[in-house]
Amino acid sequence: MNVIEIKDLVKIYNSSEVQVKAVNGITVNFEEGEFTAVVGPSGSGKTTFLNMLGGLDRPTSGSVRIGGTEVWDLSSRKLIDFRMNNIGFVFQSYNLIPVLTAGENVEFIMHLQGRPKKERTERTKEMLEAMGIGDRIKSRPAKLSGGQQQRVAVARALASKPEFILADEPTANLDSHSTSELLELMSKMNKKYNTTFIFATHDQRVMDKARRIITIEDGKILSDEKFKR
Amino acid sequence: MLLSISWRNIWRNKVRSLVIIFSIALGIFAGVAATAFMKGLAEQRIQKVINTELSYMQIHKNGFRQNSDFKSYMPDAQNLASEIRAIPNVTGASQRIIVQSMIASAETASGVLIAGIDPELESKVTNIHDRIIEGAYFEGIKKNPVVIGKKLAEKLNVKVKSKLVITLQDTANNVISGLFRVSGIYTSNNNVYDESHIFVRYDDLLRLSALPEGVAHEIAININDNENLQTIESSVKEIASGYEVLDWKSLSPEMNYLTEAMDLYMYIFIIIILLALLFGIINTMLMVVMERTKEIGMLMAVGMNKIRIFSMVLLESILLSLTGGVVGIIIGAAFSKWRETKPIDLSAWAQGYEQLGYDAYVYTSLEPVMLVNITILVIITGVIAALYPAYKALKNDPADALRIE
Numbered sequence A: 001m002n003v004i005e006i007k008d009l010v011k012i013y014n015s016s017e018v019q020v021k022a023v024n025g026i027t028v029n030f031e032e033g034e035f036t037a038v039v040g041p042s043g044s045g046k047t048t049f050l051n052m053l054g055g056l057d058r059p060t061s062g063s064v065r066i067g068g069t070e071v072w073d074l075s076s077r078k079l080i081d082f083r084m085n086n087i088g089f090v091f092q093s094y095n096l097i098p099v100l101t102a103g104e105n106v107e108f109i110m111h112l113q114g115r116p117k118k119e120r121t122e123r124t125k126e127m128l129e130a131m132g133i134g135d136r137i138k139s140r141p142a143k144l145s146g147g148q149q150q151r152v153a154v155a156r157a158l159a160s161k162p163e164f165i166l167a168d169e170p171t172a173n174l175d176s177h178s179t180s181e182l183l184e185l186m187s188k189m190n191k192k193y194n195t196t197f198i199f200a201t202h203d204q205r206v207m208d209k210a211r212r213i214i215t216i217e218d219g220k221i222l223s224d225e226k227f228k229r
Numbered sequence B: 001m002l003l004s005i006s007w008r009n010i011w012r013n014k015v016r017s018l019v020i021i022f023s024i025a026l027g028i029f030a031g032v033a034a035t036a037f038m039k040g041l042a043e044q045r046i047q048k049v050i051n052t053e054l055s056y057m058q059i060h061k062n063g064f065r066q067n068s069d070f071k072s073y074m075p076d077a078q079n080l081a082s083e084i085r086a087i088p089n090v091t092g093a094s095q096r097i098i099v100q101s102m103i104a105s106a107e108t109a110s111g112v113l114i115a116g117i118d119p120e121l122e123s124k125v126t127n128i129h130d131r132i133i134e135g136a137y138f139e140g141i142k143k144n145p146v147v148i149g150k151k152l153a154e155k156l157n158v159k160v161k162s163k164l165v166i167t168l169q170d171t172a173n174n175v176i177s178g179l180f181r182v183s184g185i186y187t188s189n190n191n192v193y194d195e196s197h198i199f200v201r202y203d204d205l206l207r208l209s210a211l212p213e214g215v216a217h218e219i220a221i222n223i224n225d226n227e228n229l230q231t232i233e234s235s236v237k238e239i240a241s242g243y244e245v246l247d248w249k250s251l252s253p254e255m256n257y258l259t260e261a262m263d264l265y266m267y268i269f270i271i272i273i274l275l276a277l278l279f280g281i282i283n284t285m286l287m288v289v290m291e292r293t294k295e296i297g298m299l300m301a302v303g304m305n306k307i308r309i310f311s312m313v314l315l316e317s318i319l320l321s322l323t324g325g326v327v328g329i330i331i332g333a334a335f336s337k338w339r340e341t342k343p344i345d346l347s348a349w350a351q352g353y354e355q356l357g358y359d360a361y362v363y364t365s366l367e368p369v370m371l372v373n374i375t376i377l378v379i380i381t382g383v384i385a386a387l388y389p390a391y392k393a394l395k396n397d398p399a400d401a402l403r404i405e
Helices: A046-053 A076-086 A102-115 A117-130 A146-159 A176-193 A202-207 B002-010 B015-055 B079-083 B150-156 B191-196 B203-211 B226-239 B253-291 B293-301 B306-341 B347-357 B368-394 B398-403
Strands: A002-014 A020-032 A036-037 A062-068 A087-090 A164-168 A196-201 A211-219 A220-226 B057-059 B090-104 B108-115 B133-134 B145-151 B163-169 B176-186 B197-201 B218-223 B243-245
Touching: A002 A046, A020 A046, A020 A196, A020 B133, A020 B218, A036 A062, A036 A176, A036 A202, A046 A164, A046 A196, A076 A087, A087 A146, A102 A146, A102 B293, A117 A146, A117 A176, A117 B197, A146 A164, A146 A176, A146 B203, A146 B293, A176 A196, A176 A202, A176 B306, A196 A202, A196 A211, B015 B197, B015 B306, B015 B368, B057 B145, B057 B226, B057 B253, B079 B090, B079 B218, B079 B226, B090 B150, B090 B203, B108 B150, B108 B203, B145 B163, B150 B176, B176 B203, B191 B197, B218 B226, B226 B243, B253 B293, B253 B306, B253 B368, B293 B306, B293 B398, B306 B368
Parallel strands: A036 A196, A036 A211, A087 A164, A164 A196, B108 B197, B145 B176
Antiparallel strands: A002 A020, A002 A062, A211 A220, B057 B218, B057 B243, B090 B108, B090 B163, B090 B218, B133 B176, B145 B197, B163 B176
């Protein structure tokens, strides 16, 4: 079943002198439970593509349908709620809320969603334990290593039960040990909860784990390969 | 959770927040302390005017206050006064004969207002008897004693036991004079009053002016607490129907305006302080929002809507202002509490103050409602200070903000 259907997606940046086609007509679908890497060199348009997919950057033309909803037809207010309820984000620089503990960070989106306290507490504990950092629930991000922070970020993204998780270069700031640990955990979560993961990356280790690799260059899909792993 | 985030956000940059909190606290402390001082000054002035000059209520025949006509007396004043003394919470009622007259010493003369009083009754209404600085209150002189103010004594160049001639017109418009001797000299700390008000015994003045027995131009009433003023006033009005019954607020409207004006000035003063602080808070909140552009972008991306972003900035600004405000209020209130019993000493400038009828020692006074209102003003300042920074925060585009490294 397709979770995401993307058709003829185009993004043109107009600067005063030149017109840049960051994404130039991408059509692609993602199925439930995928573990996909979107790869390509810097400036290939993969982050722009992910931002449009994640409801953060409005495309110049084309459509993004997530779970049957035409994302870019939503009003900006509805779009925020849509993101909150359907998309989990993991960023390159972790982007945790520094004044909240690991547990509170994981709880945060569930809180925005208005989930009851009991559910939030239980799920926070479950997610952090699943990510192997159950003992750091009361630590603030500054007290955690990069790898631990990114695990909190993944736990936060998963806790809100999204349709899929978008991870933009999640391993770029991590050492190889943390990277392989994180990838292992994400792969485990992907299988356990059947949550779709989409990565933008140029990290070979991520590509090695991915079951599908979409290569983008000059805003177009160059190749789309699937692997059995 | 928003509240918790906002509160913790304040302490991310401790030095910066403490600087602004300290300046707010200082400003509010200055406001509260000045308010307590001015309020104390005004209240003392009013209390003094009530105690020495006005009393809480006065009864006159209609028109007496306008024309001061010697013939406008209340024939049944003595009985009326005893009836009023029986009202609960009334601590004294003194009937007075009031007459404009001329007082002359061997050297010079001056126009004064004479009050013919019963010293015992009068001492329960006003406190002139406590303010005798030389001689005694109607004691030491057997015949025709007079109590005069210090300023008048200086002007007439008289001492205790000096002779004075009082000249007045009786009811039949005859000019009559009487010889009096100074028994005591008082000071009310209000030079204008001291120079123009003298006291003689009711009986002496009655005899001199040939007024009938038991009459008076004025009944001054003292009560135990200003809180009871209205209830007592209505009882008095019932007993003294047909006469003009006025409380101190109507007798001396300027005193009433004094408190109102003082309150108004204090609010203006505090608003000016807050206005100055406002820009500091705006500056801090702008820095906060600019620094956290990426974080705000992330919050928007993961589902924090504009209302919540706005509330977060707003709460942070309010909490920041309120922390400083509360600290300032606590210090200000503590200062005021301390100075309620240990007055602020202005004796170095006493002469100028006393000329105006103010005391040289000021006991502060602070109303809780003032503190509540200051707190509300601080919150409003926090809200206003947050508006522009919050607007800036909302202008963030999550995709752009997240690109910031």
